[in-house]
Amino acid sequence: MDEAKRAYRNVKTDLKKAARGVGGTDPKGYVGNAGDEVGKDLGNLGDDVRRAGREREGPRGEPATTPEQTM
Numbered sequence: 001m002d003e004a005k006r007a008y009r010n011v012k013t014d015l016k017k018a019a020r021g022v023g024g025t026d027p028k029g030y031v032g033n034a035g036d037e038v039g040k041d042l043g044n045l046g047d048d049v050r051r052a053g054r055e056r057e058g059p060r061g062e063p064a065t066t067p068e069q070t071m
Helices: 002-022 027-054
Strands: none
Touching: 002 027
16 A cells, blocks of 8 residues: 555656646746655655554564565
8 A cells, every 4th residue: 555655646746747847947836846745755754664663573673574475
């Protein structure tokens, strides 16, 4: 599910950038693009943190292999 959300965020940000680029470049577009990138990156970071919190650690601090990961 996290990968689907990540892909959605990437596509959404790219579409917004493309739409802003159609009208030309202006400072407002640069600010909007920067805000979209920050929002996308924070969302992806949150997903990564949640995923890391769900993974058990193995004997050497490495993520343990769960039955879902071996299939």
